[in-house]
Amino acid sequence: MKFRNMKLAFLTIVLLFSCAACEAFPVFNLFESSSKESTPTTTATAGSSETPQGGTPSKIPVIFSHDGAPDDIAAMLYLSKNPAVEIIGVVNSYGEQVPRESSQEWAAYLYEILDLDTVPLAIGSETPLDPAGYALPESWRTAANDFWGVQLPATNRTIDPRPGYQLIIDLVSSSTEKVTLLVTGAQTDVALALQHAPQIKNHIERIVIMGGAFYVAGNLNGNAGSASNEAAEWNIFVDALAAKQVFNSGVPLTIVPLDGSENFWITHDMADQLSGSEDAGVNLLSQLWQRQFEMWNGDFLIWDILAAVSITDAQYFVWENGDLDVISEEGEQHGQTLVLDGSNRDNEFAVGNDYEGLATHILDSVLAR
Secondary structure: OHHHHHHHHHHHHHHHHHHHHHHHOOOOOHHHHHHHHOOOEEOOOOOOOOOOOOOOOOOEEEEEEEOOOHHHHHHHHHHHHOOOEEEEEEEEOOOOOOOOOOHHHHHHHHHHHOOOOOOOEEEOOOOOOOOOOOOOOHHHHHHHHOHHHOOOOOOOOOOEEEEHHHHHHHHHHHOOOOEEEEEOOOOHHHHHHHHHOHHHHHHEEEEEEEOOOOOOOOOOOOOOOOOOOOOOOHHHHOOHHHHHHHHOOOOOEEEEOHHHOOOOEEOHHHHHOOOOOOOHHHHHHHHHHHHHHHHHOOOEEOOHHHHHHHOOOHHHEEEEEOEEEEOOOOOOOOOOEEEEEOOOOOOEEEEEEOHHHHHHHHHHHHOOO
16 A cells, blocks of 8 residues: 555656646747748738837838829828828839829829828839830820829829939838838839939838739739730730849849739729718728729729738739749730749748628728728
8 A cells, every 4th residue: 555655656756747748848830830831822921010029010011103003192191091001102114104294193192191291202214224115005004193083182282393203212111110112103212213323222121012913813904005915904915124133133023923913993882981981081082993994894803902901901812932033025925924933932922812701801991991
């Protein structure tokens, strides 16, 4: 009996030491770790709003380079409502608009509608770097220059005198945090900024782009004049040389191509949620979307706002990584975007999205609900 009691006491001591060891030396699930490493898709790291110890989340400084498309107007409103983003500069870039001709309209939008009084607006390059010199259809550019027919209040605000690329250089260089560039038009001004001041690469968090088509067809749809091209997407096509320079710059890229955005339809049910708002920006977007319904005879697609969403809410997308490039030589593949291999984990591109989640998130954000 005494022996059995001693044996029981010994086993109790062994168990106590075993439990203590478990707490001191946690056991890792090796199978779970191996499974995660082999997953082909990743979560994007477009922006970071890490919380400093004892502080509040820092905002992501963003420079928005756009080409005046209707979805750029929506993207600008979304960014202005996103509490995790600080817009530090805007560049009217080459693409749908003629940058100088639309500048007063965008000044009115930024300063009189959105009240972004401290945000500088600069005019980007009027021409592409690409000697091919492609441009979007003239009717589209005329509409973009006129802010798509939406009436704007008068403004006496002046445009920043610096060229678009110089504004990018100055803002990136003077920022105390790494800056995110959001580019939803041609890459012209970003390429120029990197040419004139290559050292700013170290101060750019990443370049977020709406553009390209990796595994799907392009969207020129026979509107590129004499160019016979079914592979390119417009934002890359109009300045393929600039896009190639940006893709090859070594700056981390987050790209929302047609692969991850071609399904985002604006419906009447979505637009109806904007009607009656007393918010000036929401009211303007409501007017714009009504005009778009008339133009397209029904529901219509938008793309650029999805790239804006990806800066802070990458969870709505399916991502892949890779070493990426652009074909800049003349020919039927001019402007085509390529995945060379999957080795570059710093670059990511969307291959799908959560449509319902995105729609709810965008409407909740712009309506502040």
